Amino acid sequence: xxxxxxxxxxxxxxxxxxxxxxxxxxxxxxxxxxxxxxxxxxxxxxxxxxxxxxxxxxxxxxxxxxxxxxxxxxxxxxxxxxxxxxxxxxxxxxxxxxxxxxxxxxxxxxxxxxxxxxxxxxxxxxxxxxxxxxxxxxxxxxxxxxxxxxxxxxxxxxxxxxxxxxxxxxxxxxxxxxxxxxxxxxxxxxxxxxxxxxxxxxxxxxxxxxxxxxxxxxxxxxxxxxxxxxxxxxxxxxxxxxxxxxxxxxxxxxxxxxxxxxxxxxxxxxxxxxxxxxxxxxxxxxxxxxxxxxxxxxxxxxxxxxxxxxxxxxxxxxxxxxxxxxxxxxxxxxxxxxxxxxxxxxxxxxxxxxxxxxxxxxxxxxxxxxxxxxxxxxxxxxxxxxxxxxxxxxxxxxxxxxxxxxxxxxxxxxxxxxxxxxxxxxxxxxxxxxxxxxxxxxxxxxxxxxxxxxxxxxxxxxxxxxxxxxxxxxxxxxxxxxxxxxxxxxxxxxxxxxxxxxxxxxxxxxxxxxxxxxxxxxxxxxxxxxxxxxxxxxxxxxxxxxxxxxxxxxxxxxxxxxxxxxxxxxxxxxxxxxxxxxxxxxxxxxxxxxxxxxxxxxxxxxxxxxxxxxxxxxxxxxxxxxxxxxxxxxxxxxxxxxxxxxxxxxxxxxxxxxxxxxxxxxxxxxxxxxxxxxxxxxxxxxxxxxxxxxxxxxxxxxxxxxxxxxxxxxxxxxxxxxxxxxxxxxxxxxxxxxxxxxxxxxxxxxxxxxxxxxxxxxxxxxxxxxxxxxxxxx
Numbered sequence: 001x002x003x004x005x006x007x008x009x010x011x012x013x014x015x016x017x018x019x020x021x022x023x024x025x026x027x028x029x030x031x032x033x034x035x036x037x038x039x040x041x042x043x044x045x046x047x048x049x050x051x052x053x054x055x056x057x058x059x060x061x062x063x064x065x066x067x068x069x070x071x072x073x074x075x076x077x078x079x080x081x082x083x084x085x086x087x088x089x090x091x092x093x094x095x096x097x098x099x100x101x102x103x104x105x106x107x108x109x110x111x112x113x114x115x116x117x118x119x120x121x122x123x124x125x126x127x128x129x130x131x132x133x134x135x136x137x138x139x140x141x142x143x144x145x146x147x148x149x150x151x152x153x154x155x156x157x158x159x160x161x162x163x164x165x166x167x168x169x170x171x172x173x174x175x176x177x178x179x180x181x182x183x184x185x186x187x188x189x190x191x192x193x194x195x196x197x198x199x200x201x202x203x204x205x206x207x208x209x210x211x212x213x214x215x216x217x218x219x220x221x222x223x224x225x226x227x228x229x230x231x232x233x234x235x236x237x238x239x240x241x242x243x244x245x246x247x248x249x250x251x252x253x254x255x256x257x258x259x260x261x262x263x264x265x266x267x268x269x270x271x272x273x274x275x276x277x278x279x280x281x282x283x284x285x286x287x288x289x290x291x292x293x294x295x296x297x298x299x300x301x302x303x304x305x306x307x308x309x310x311x312x313x314x315x316x317x318x319x320x321x322x323x324x325x326x327x328x329x330x331x332x333x334x335x336x337x338x339x340x341x342x343x344x345x346x347x348x349x350x351x352x353x354x355x356x357x358x359x360x361x362x363x364x365x366x367x368x369x370x371x372x373x374x375x376x377x378x379x380x381x382x383x384x385x386x387x388x389x390x391x392x393x394x395x396x397x398x399x400x401x402x403x404x405x406x407x408x409x410x411x412x413x414x415x416x417x418x419x420x421x422x423x424x425x426x427x428x429x430x431x432x433x434x435x436x437x438x439x440x441x442x443x444x445x446x447x448x449x450x451x452x453x454x455x456x457x458x459x460x461x462x463x464x465x466x467x468x469x470x471x472x473x474x475x476x477x478x479x480x481x482x483x484x485x486x487x488x489x490x491x492x493x494x495x496x497x498x499x500x501x502x503x504x505x506x507x508x509x510x511x512x513x514x515x516x517x518x519x520x521x522x523x524x525x526x527x528x529x530x531x532x533x534x535x536x537x538x539x540x541x542x543x544x545x546x547x548x549x550x551x552x553x554x555x556x557x558x559x560x561x562x563x564x565x566x567x568x569x570x571x572x573x574x575x576x577x578x579x580x581x582x583x584x585x586x587x588x589x590x591x592x593x594x595x596x597x598x599x600x601x602x603x604x605x606x607x608x609x610x611x612x613x614x615x616x617x618x619x620x621x622x623x624x625x626x627x628x629x630x631x632x633x634x635x636x637x638x639x640x641x642x643x644x645x646x647x648x649x650x651x652x653x654x655x656x657x658x659x660x661x662x663x664x665x666x667x668x669x670x671x672x673x674x675x676x677x678x679x680x681x682x683x684x685x686x687x688x689x690x691x692x693x694x695x696x697x698x699x700x701x702x703x704x705x706x707x708x709x710x711x712x713x714x715x716x717x718x719x720x721x722x723x724x725x726x727x728x729x730x731x732x733x734x735x736x737x738x739x740x741x742x743x744x745x746x747x748x749x750x751x752x753x754x755x756x757x758x759x760x761x762x763x764x765x766x767x768x769x770x771x772x773x774x775x776x777x778x
Contacts, residue, residue: 180236382436
């Protein structure tokens with residue numbers, strides 16, 4: 001028997017031989033079809049026929065529509081690299097088809113103009129000299145470092161200048177907070193910042209290279225010949241900034257830091273602008289704008305003393321002014337005396353005595369003036385590691401009721417020790433948060449700090465579990481003890497989803513906090529409690545971060561079951577991101593553990609996931625074996641959801657192999673079970689797959705009806721990734737029936753959704769739309 005790879009090579013050679021090409025040249029020339037397109041199409045058709053596949057079978061195997069493949073074979077449509085690679089995999093042509101795609105037609109990511117500058121500061125006073133120096137520095141230097149003491153207004157000055165100068169950079173502005181002095185002690189990784197910049201500039205996630213240096217080189221390549229402004233805030237070291245320096249002469253990098261970053265100046269030729277505290281007259285102007293010029297004029301000496309005690313720092317002045325404004329009957333002289341008394345009781349905040357003492361004295365002044373309950377709330381808030389928090393979380397942290405917590409948070413916001421970022425949600429300025437953490441360390445007993453952290457983490461666990469049960473009540477969950485006191489409750493699906501959306505940035509942070517505090521069992525359970533949301537919304541970075549931290553915690557605690565839960569979650573996210581080898585490894589390791597600990601329900605779910613991954617890898621025989629094993633086990637233990645999942649995935653695997661009748665039989669059975677259970681997520685997935693199956697059978701009306709039904713469900717449950725997938729399939733069906741307008745509408749909507757979340761489908765959607773979004777990236 002002739003080996004299949006030899007058949008493929010012979011077919012490609014025959015299709016591309018000079019004689020074969022010459023015999024068809026006049027035919028294609030007469031029809032106006034590109035000869036390059038025809039060469040690929042002829043090779044594809046010959047290889048397909050060698051294997052004995054129909055166009056319908058090839059369509060099912062590749063997940064490209066029959067009409068699209070037919071037009072490629074006839075040369076009416078140009079091949080794309082994605083199509084060529086998929087056909088190579090299905091036909092086992094060892095890259096021969098990909099080699100026939102003309103280089104100039106290979107897909108290139110489309111450049112996207114970024115506009116990421118945060119809003120310019122509203123009340124910006126003075127700094128005329130500094131702004132002029134920035135103008136001069138950027139003319140002769142590619143990188144400008146804006147440094148100075150804490151609270152001096154580095155970020156405000158950089159942003160104010162950047163907004164004024166934005167018109168000089170027509171290709172856009174990038175912005176990143178490097179968190180160099182973040183209270184959590186976790187500076188931003190420059191490699192992750194580069195990856196985000198590359199995606200923001202139009203690179204698909206798959207095209208972002210691994211490693212710091214390749215990413216830095218890729219950024220320089222993308223920016224070559226362009227005029228882009230990059231602003232990076234709160235840098236810690238020169239090494240954190242250096243990979244972000246652009247190579248193009250038309251680009252500029254503005255860096256803010258409390259450090260001098262001398263390495264950037266000496267080695268990289270950066271200009272440095274050192275912001276000093278405000279001149280006295282500008283400080284008094286700012287104070288007068290806040291508390292009224294009349295009060296300053298009536299007590300000029302006291303106002304000058306307050307400004308001096310604040311170190312003429314804008315942040316300190318703003319807090320002091322709020323205190324004066326809140327007490328209009330108190331003379332400024334009395335306030336100046338209070339500040340002078342407090343300053344001697346503080347330690348240094350940062351690196352220099354002048355900076356540290358003045359900034360911390362203002363913080364301490366406001367803190368010591370708080371009522372005891374507000375002061376306790378302030379320092380306990382310093383224990384929270386997340387980006388912000390809501391009233392119920394603050395109540396749990398302090399061990400109070402929500403109404404009391406709301407009152408205390410409002411009191412802290414009133415004196416600018418806390419900022420209300422949205423209704424009922426608050427956050428610290430980074431310096432104030434650091435100071436609050438120091439106050440907790442100094443003024444709160446260790447046992448009280450530990451108890452507060454435990455209350456907060458326990459609240460997050462039970463809140464995430466309650467919200468997850470509203471979103472997906474049928475999901476298998478790790479067990480834990482019920483909450484102390486009144487349980488967290490959500491009125492309905494929408495409220496639970498809104499809660500998760502608001503807490504999205506905190507989910508991974510609280511998992512890491514639990515692990516660092518030694519609560520390993522709590523850490524991995526927190527990650528699992530967010531599983532319903534992660535699967536639904538696909539917040540890739542938070543999903544990976546939370547489960548990876550949970551996995552580390554489970555292993556540190558020698559918790560085998562916890563390790564398996566985390567491996568299951570990581571397998572799911574890596575499957576969705578296309579990292580199939582990593583997904584397979586995690587899933588297989590989880591299966592070993594589940595069998596060892598004797599959790600048959602978990603084993604069944606893991607077998608379903610393993611079959612899904614094997615199918616996606618093209619290992620259909622293994623996939624069917626695993627899925628049939630899951631089906632038998634689910635029926636044995638009475639797991640209706642896992643039965644429906646196994647039936648649906650067996651149907652998907654048969655569709656993959658071109659056995660459409662078998663596929664529809666299993667899919668119909670799965671749909672019936674999912675519908676009976678009320679599992680809308682499972683129902684939508686099966687409806688979508690059945691739509692693709694009917695598309696393969698060229699039953700356009702049935703396909704459209706099924707896909708519309710799937711889309712309706714996915715929109716109702718807030719599954720944006722699933723909606724984008726269904727819109728993609730719907731667009732392909734419309735194109736098969738020559739309905740170009742609705743096809744483009746569906747594909748464009750899918751692309752918009754995917755671009756918002758860096759979904760791996762972006763590249764395929766752009767190809768289908770012929771969307772270049774401006775210039776092509778190198």
